[in-house]
Amino acid sequence: MAESNAFFYDQQTRRFIIQFIRIFSGWQVQYDSTTLKTVPIIYGDPSRQAATIMKQNSENLMSTVPAMAAYVTGLDYDRKRIQSPDFVDKRHVRMRRRDINTGQLTSEQGNAYTIERMMPVPYILKMKLDIWTSNTTQKLQILEQILTLFNPSFEIQSSDNYFDWTSLSVVNLDGNSWDSRSVPAMGSDAISINTATFNIPIWISPPSKVKKLGVIRRIVTSVYDLNLDDDSNQTAGFDDNLLLGQRLRVTPLSFDLILLNGELTLHTGVGFVNPDNVKLGVPVAIDSALRPTWDIVFDQYGEQINEGISKISLLLADEITEITGTITRHATDSSKVTFAIDQDTIPSNDTTAINAVIDPLRSGPGAGLADAATGQRYMLIDDIGNIANTGLAAAWAGSANAELVANVNDIIEYDGTKWVVSFDATLNLAQTHYVTNLTTQIQYVWALDHWSKSFEGEYLAGTWQLIY
Amino acid sequence: MPRISMWKNGKHTSDFKFFDKIIAEQFVVGSTGIHVHKYIGPTEVSGSTDPTQPDILDPTANNIQDILFLENRNRKYDVDIYNIRASYRVTDSDFDLSQFGLFLQSDTLFITFHLNEMYDMIGRKIMAGDVLELPHLKEYHALNDDIPAALRRYYMVQDGSRPAEGYSPTWWPHLWRVKVTPLVDSQEVAGLFDQLGLNGEPRDDSTVDPSDAFMDIMSNNKVVTEINTAVVSQAEKDVPLSGYDTSEFYVAAVGADGKIREPKNARVDDITISSDSTTTTADMTGFSPEKDIAGGAIPGTYLLGDGLAPNGLPVTKGIVFPAAATIGEFVLRIDYLPNRLFRYNGTHWLKVEDSVRVSTSSGVGDTQLSGFQNNTNTSTGNENDSLAGTTAERQALSEILRPKADN
Numbered sequence: 001m002a003e004s005n006a007f008f009y010d011q012q013t014r015r016f017i018i019q020f021i022r023i024f025s026g027w028q029v030q031y032d033s034t035t036l037k038t039v040p041i042i043y044g045d046p047s048r049q050a051a052t053i054m055k056q057n058s059e060n061l062m063s064t065v066p067a068m069a070a071y072v073t074g075l076d077y078d079r080k081r082i083q084s085p086d087f088v089d090k091r092h093v094r095m096r097r098r099d100i101n102t103g104q105l106t107s108e109q110g111n112a113y114t115i116e117r118m119m120p121v122p123y124i125l126k127m128k129l130d131i132w133t134s135n136t137t138q139k140l141q142i143l144e145q146i147l148t149l150f151n152p153s154f155e156i157q158s159s160d161n162y163f164d165w166t167s168l169s170v171v172n173l174d175g176n177s178w179d180s181r182s183v184p185a186m187g188s189d190a191i192s193i194n195t196a197t198f199n200i201p202i203w204i205s206p207p208s209k210v211k212k213l214g215v216i217r218r219i220v221t222s223v224y225d226l227n228l229d230d231d232s233n234q235t236a237g238f239d240d241n242l243l244l245g246q247r248l249r250v251t252p253l254s255f256d257l258i259l260l261n262g263e264l265t266l267h268t269g270v271g272f273v274n275p276d277n278v279k280l281g282v283p284v285a286i287d288s289a290l291r292p293t294w295d296i297v298f299d300q301y302g303e304q305i306n307e308g309i310s311k312i313s314l315l316l317a318d319e320i321t322e323i324t325g326t327i328t329r330h331a332t333d334s335s336k337v338t339f340a341i342d343q344d345t346i347p348s349n350d351t352t353a354i355n356a357v358i359d360p361l362r363s364g365p366g367a368g369l370a371d372a373a374t375g376q377r378y379m380l381i382d383d384i385g386n387i388a389n390t391g392l393a394a395a396w397a398g399s400a401n402a403e404l405v406a407n408v409n410d411i412i413e414y415d416g417t418k419w420v421v422s423f424d425a426t427l428n429l430a431q432t433h434y435v436t437n438l439t440t441q442i443q444y445v446w447a448l449d450h451w452s453k454s455f456e457g458e459y460l461a462g463t464w465q466l467i468y
Numbered sequence: 469m470p471r472i473s474m475w476k477n478g479k480h481t482s483d484f485k486f487f488d489k490i491i492a493e494q495f496v497v498g499s500t501g502i503h504v505h506k507y508i509g510p511t512e513v514s515g516s517t518d519p520t521q522p523d524i525l526d527p528t529a530n531n532i533q534d535i536l537f538l539e540n541r542n543r544k545y546d547v548d549i550y551n552i553r554a555s556y557r558v559t560d561s562d563f564d565l566s567q568f569g570l571f572l573q574s575d576t577l578f579i580t581f582h583l584n585e586m587y588d589m590i591g592r593k594i595m596a597g598d599v600l601e602l603p604h605l606k607e608y609h610a611l612n613d614d615i616p617a618a619l620r621r622y623y624m625v626q627d628g629s630r631p632a633e634g635y636s637p638t639w640w641p642h643l644w645r646v647k648v649t650p651l652v653d654s655q656e657v658a659g660l661f662d663q664l665g666l667n668g669e670p671r672d673d674s675t676v677d678p679s680d681a682f683m684d685i686m687s688n689n690k691v692v693t694e695i696n697t698a699v700v701s702q703a704e705k706d707v708p709l710s711g712y713d714t715s716e717f718y719v720a721a722v723g724a725d726g727k728i729r730e731p732k733n734a735r736v737d738d739i740t741i742s743s744d745s746t747t748t749t750a751d752m753t754g755f756s757p758e759k760d761i762a763g764g765a766i767p768g769t770y771l772l773g774d775g776l777a778p779n780g781l782p783v784t785k786g787i788v789f790p791a792a793a794t795i796g797e798f799v800l801r802i803d804y805l806p807n808r809l810f811r812y813n814g815t816h817w818l819k820v821e822d823s824v825r826v827s828t829s830s831g832v833g834d835t836q837l838s839g840f841q842n843n844t845n846t847s848t849g850n851e852n853d854s855l856a857g858t859t860a861e862r863q864a865l866s867e868i869l870r871p872k873a874d875n
Contacts, residue, residue, distance in 0.1 A: 015706055018699055018702055018703045018706065019703050019706070019707065021696075021699050021700075021703070022699070022700055022703035022704075022828070022829070025696055025699070025700045025703075025829075025830065026700070026829070026830030027830075029655070031541075031542065031655050031658060032511065032542055035658075037655070038693070040689070040692040040693045040695075040696040041696055042692050042695050042696060042699075043699075052611075053611060054688055054691050054692070054695075055688060056607075056610040056611045056612060056615070056619065057610065057611040058607045058609075058610050058611070058619050059561070059575070059605075059607070059621070059650075060605065060606075060607040060619035060620060060621045060622075060686075061610075061619055061686065061687065061688055062622065062650070062651055062652055062653040062686055062687045062688065063652050063653065063687070063688055064652070064653040064654075064687050064688055064689035064692060065652045065653060065654040065655075066654075066655075067692065093717055094717065094718040094720070095716055095717060095718055096715075096716055096717065096718045096779055096780060097718075105715070105716060105780050106780070107779040107780050107781055108718075108779075109718045109720075110718065134541075134652065134654035134655055134656055135537070135539045135541050135655065135656070136537040136539060137534065137537060137539070137541060138541070138655060145841070149837070157707045157710060157711075157828075158706060158707070159706050159707060160706070160707050160708065160709060160711065160712050160713045161712065161713070162712040162713065162714050162717070162761075162772070167707075167712075168770075
């Protein structure tokens with residue numbers, strides 16, 4: 001069996017019928033100087049069972065007079081009002097934020113949406129209104145009141161939704177038939193019914209699309225200032241490598257990010273951190289007076305984050321690897337969000353883990369460090385030994401009493417008898433490597449000429465993006 | 469020997485009386501009892517200035533209430549109920565599913581009474597407008613078991629005449645036949661049912677039964693009114709006010725440069741502001757929007773004005789502007805019709821929007837329907853004016869500025 005279409009029914013015509021009945025509700029006739037009777041109106045094409053229920057399944061229950069009944073007599077396609085059938089209207093709207101505790105609307109910006117509306121289809125809804133009266137005066141009283149509404153039309157509305165462009169219509173009075181009986185009516189059926197005929201130009205619409213606001217979150221452009229007068233550039237305009245190599249990344253408001261201790265802090269530009277600081281220590285705190293709040297960023301996206309679901313993606317220095325993590329608002333500092341990194345996105349180590357990062361001039365095995373054992377690995381933040389100096393660095397001589405000559409950023413390893421350089425920084429200038437410090441569980445990356453934390457640190461505008 | 473003749477120069481002979489007695493006896497033996505609610509005339513009318521609807525001070529069955537349309541709309545019925553014998557042919561009837569519910573198709577009966585018995589009891593022949601109750605058609609098994617009384621079967625007399633079969637050999641008529649149709653709950657019989665109790669008999673004036681209890685049961689008026697009310701409730705739910713609800717939309721405070729205006733020109737990237745600033749504080753709110761949606765913040769502004777400030781910002785209602793106002797403050801002037809929303813820009817109060825969204829239901833509101841049809845206002849004339857005194861604003865064209873009696 002073929003798949004079914006998704007069911008859709010918005011009661012569009014039903015709502016117009018309801019509003020049509022509303023027009024004729026609440027009118028009165030005067031019995032005498034002190035008595036007014038409200039004329040009820042119901043839908044005039046009841047099912048036989050419903051009519052039976054209303055009559056208590058008895059012949060005896062009396063029908064009330066005067067009364068009105070409205071019913072549909074036709075629903076015809078209106079070709080005269082046809083407009084571009086494949087037109088899709090697109091609207092963007094920002095909502096006010098709703099307080100999740102009280103449910104009340106606040107004055108702040110909430111989520112934003114893009115709404116796409118398909119061109120609705122024009123139809124003419126034909127209605128009849130029967131007015132049953134028991135005497136001529138009664139009939140005139142009703143007609144004098146309701147016929148003045150139609151000159152020639154009465155505006156009608158099926159919903160108050162701003163985006164429902166099919167909600168507005170008019171009720172046109174086509175004609176009025178005075179009586180269902182022939183004159184003189186004496187002796188014939190006592191039921192006198194006046195019938196008014198109306199048409200309502202309506203639109204029937206397929207469902208719309210409501211999507212979270214589609215905004216540009218990051219722009220990556222290629223800009224190359226090409227001077228074709230220069231012979232050397234005659235072919236450069238067709239060089240993809242050259243063109244794609246000139247990339248400019250843009251994010252809203254161009255804020256930079258600091259990731260530190262599982263927290264993301266916005267800052268507005270250079271001057272607050274020193275990107276050239278190659279030390280492994282913690283940078284100075286960003287001046288709190290100059291940190292923008294995350295709400296400013298969220299407002300640009302037109303929606304609020306989903307706590308623990310919305311993510312931020314960070315592009316690492318290799319411009320290939322991206323790490324992501326979910327974010328939640330900071331409890332006390334609106335300039336921060338808590339960042340729970342997705343462990344699967346952390347780059348894999350390609351270098352055996354180290355036991356610690358050490359200054360070899362301050363500590364050594366058995367002197368501030370554990371006794372030397374096979375497989376121990378340390379990352380150095382200072383040089384040790386000198387190729388020109390045959391004097392032994394006793395702390396690093398090992399049981400073999402061998403000379404160790406290592407440079408800053410090298411990783412040394414004990415092979416059971418002596419210390420050897422396992423990672424020679426001077427030989428790995430063009431490659432990226434990752435290693436984890438077992439003491440702090442911090443992963444470091446070899447950034448071509450120095451070690452730094454693999455993902456903590458500063459991310460400039462364009463290297464991060466918000467994902468809802 | 470005189471010739472035998474049943475006709476005796478127009479006299480009701482003993483032959484006639486014999487036949488009449490025998491026929492009356494047949495009614496006693498084989499007919500059904502019928503309750504007759506006797507029409508006694510239209511309700512009293514006095515002080516009429518319309519010759520076509522004259523005063524009726526001592527109503528009788530001879531009066532006609534409206535001599536233009538020739539109809540008696542408000543009728544009085546005898547509080548006494550006459551029980552009289554009559555017969556009719558019981559026929560099958562079929563339901564007609566019409567727009568007003570179920571009618572009994574061809575449920576027109578021809579009921580025959582004994583002429584003299586009827587006259588002796590009622591004082592006249594049964595006429596159009598009399599109401600008959602057929603007790604043997606009483607309904608004990610309505611769908612709703614909670615109905616506190618049996619549903620009674622009423623008919624309205626449409627015509628009366630002497631039936632052809634009602635003549636004896638004396639050539640005098642003995643029968644009266646009326647054509648009746650099912651009664652409806654109408655203006656004409658409102659007076660009758662107002663005086664009946666739940667048992668179908670004259671209501672106890674000590675108000676044992678509420679005045680409308682009888683018709684709540686016997687008529688479908690209550691149920692169709694409830695249905696109508698439910699439909700209108702849904703209509704009001706779909707469209708509580710004319711136009712469109714934009715209260716949930718956020719309106720940005722956009723400046724002339726198209727950029728969102730920030731508090732007192734403080735920008736987040738302004739590094740000249742220090743933390744010890746006393747003019748730029750962390751709790752500063754943004755500028756209020758200069759326009760609401762209805763005022764043009766969103767194009768296509770038809771029937772959007774609701775008198776509410778954008779983004780739910782506070783609005784002061786009043787008939788004057790406040791003496792001391794701050795930039796961005798909103799005031800709704802309720803002395804304007806429709807009410808008008810203003811925003812203070814530092815030097816002037818500028819119009820934001822008019823509150824044009826109104827209820828379209830029946831009753832008092834701000835629509836033309838409300839302003840003319842449902843206008844309940846009054847006005848007071850000048851003392852020197854011949855129209856001095858309080859008069860209703862709503863007046864018929866034919867009666868405008870005509871003096872009204874003070875008493």
